[in-house]
Amino acid sequence: MKKLQLKNDSVENRFSVQTKCIDAIIIKDGFSGFEINHKPFKGACCGCTSKTCASYSEEEIYSEIFSAFPKNPSKRVCPTDAITFKNGYAYIDSNLCIKCGLCVHRCPYAAIQFSLENNTCSINTARNSIFIKQSEIEQTKDILDLKTKPRKILIDNIPFTFADTLSKKLETYSNRYPDLSEIVVRNTLLNLGICCNTNAAGNNHNRIEFFAECEDYFIIGESQISNADTLSVTRRILDDLAVLISRYQFEKDKLIPLAVVNGFPNKRTDFYEVIEDINNVIKVQVVTLSYHALFVLNLFKPHISVRHFKSFVINRTKDSLLSPMKRIIEKLEDIDENTNGIHYTPIK
Ligand code: SF4
Ligand code: SF4
Missing domain, CATH: 3.40.91 (Restriction Endonuclease)
Structure with a gap:
């Protein structure tokens, strides 16, 4: 199996791990990432080919029962099209982002960092955490593996405002x-x-x-x-x-x-x-x-x-x-x- 590579010079991040080593996907205020051996690692955009942060697949929105009903053809995840790509990597335009949070769970690599406290949503492009640079087939397999990981939602405060x-x-x-x-x-x-x-x-x-x-x-x-x-x-x-x-x-x-x-x-x-x-x-x-x-x-x-x-x-x-x-x-x-x-x- 191909390895997920942690690209960083630090000792902590000079680390490679297979998807099966990831214990959970963590989502908490301002932090999305992986838990490996009880340690949190921030997710980062790997410029994946699936781009699930941006759009749903045809299968995800196909409805047999309602197939006769004309439907809005948009498959966009972001209601305001705030997610764009440069060289394959995702970026969020904070002027357009309405902080709806709809994209957060869509990235299999937990690259989307969402903070209720700071009212921000951004993609971690630092590439200093786990990220995968693989063929489409290998990515697809890893995404399937990642989908089976339990989610730890650690949001402990929804600000009053x-x-x-x-x-x-x-x-x-x-x-x-x-x-x-x-x-x-x-x-x-x-x-x-x-x-x-x-x-x-x-x-x-x-x-x-x-x-x-x-x-x-x-x-x-x-x-x-x-x-x-x-x-x-x-x-x-x-x-x-x-x-x-x-x-x-x-x-x-x-x-x-x-x-x-x-x-x-x-x-x-x-x-x-x-x-x-x-x-x-x-x-x-x-x-x-x-x-x-x-x-x-x-x-x-x-x-x-x-x-x-x-x-x-x-x-x-x-x-x-x-x-x-x-x-x-x-x-x-x-x-x-x-x-x-x-x-x-x-x-x-
Ligand atoms: S943000 Fe996630 S889903 Fe979107 S391109 Fe990057 S790795 Fe892929
Ligand atoms: S949180 Fe921002 S970038 Fe994400 S889907 Fe909502 S508006 Fe779009």
């Missing part, structure tokens, strides 16, 4: 990237192992914004970055359900309608009324996630099942995702509910 920052960045960039919201939702679900596609721009035949397969259920839904138009989300979901059930004969019991919003609406608004109406009339429960909840799910990369998904229920009396999120990510300690339920307090 982070949700605000993310929320504002999404709003700032939504005009510049018209499909920003769909890409964030799609990529989060893809990163969680749920095959998701988004609608093609301008497709008026059916307007379902995103559709995904999870076990033998279908997650369909709508999202809205601007808080000014959150109410339209549930109305569009009602429209989606009508189209899928009446035109395409989907079984309603197999549908999980998902509303993604930037902040939970005021309890007196129609948002909750439409959710209640849908449940009362056709007995389908709409579930709701905030972009920040999606961000946290992506960061901790938990195993998520239909049972988990169905528990993201908010209504007039319950507008917190604390319990379902804690069931999925045990490390979460608390959520501040003063600001629309989207702030998480630091975790231990």
Whole structure:
């Protein structure tokens, strides 16, 4: 087997190791890398041929069930195209980067360094850690090996201001990237192992914004970055359900309608009324996630099942995702509910 080479003159880094020697991939604030014999080594970009940091493969976004639905052909990982390449090595344009974290788990060599504390995301190009310079076939095998390594997510603090920052960045960039919201939702679900596609721009035949397969259920839904138009989300979901059930004969019991919003609406608004109406009339429960909840799910990369998904229920009396999120990510300690339920307090 080819060796992973640590390219550095220091004694510590004059070290070569086979992928089987890597015990775990570590992700913590400002540090991504490998654990070898209980010692952490920062990952670095090796200019790999797969470039999984930049795009999903056709297989990752292929959906048999929804193959007839026109879909957004973009396979980009980064919603704002902040990742570029020079001589094959990846770089992140910090002006474009919205710190969504979607790229972080995509690099098999843990080269992407993401810090919530410092609000930064960059590629380690120092090449002073483990990196691989091999043929495509050898890289593919190493990537497969690396995928089997356990992940240690050691994020122990989500700064209180982070949700605000993310929320504002999404709003700032939504005009510049018209499909920003769909890409964030799609990529989060893809990163969680749920095959998701988004609608093609301008497709008026059916307007379902995103559709995904999870076990033998279908997650369909709508999202809205601007808080000014959150109410339209549930109305569009009602429209989606009508189209899928009446035109395409989907079984309603197999549908999980998902509303993604930037902040939970005021309890007196129609948002909750439409959710209640849908449940009362056709007995389908709409579930709701905030972009920040999606961000946290992506960061901790938990195993998520239909049972988990169905528990993201908010209504007039319950507008917190604390319990379902804690069931999925045990490390979460608390959520501040003063600001629309989207702030998480630091975790231990
Ligand atoms: S950042 Fe990672 S996935 Fe992207 S080119 Fe470098 S090694 Fe490959
Ligand atoms: S953190 Fe998000 S915006 Fe920044 S480079 Fe990664 S995917 Fe792009």
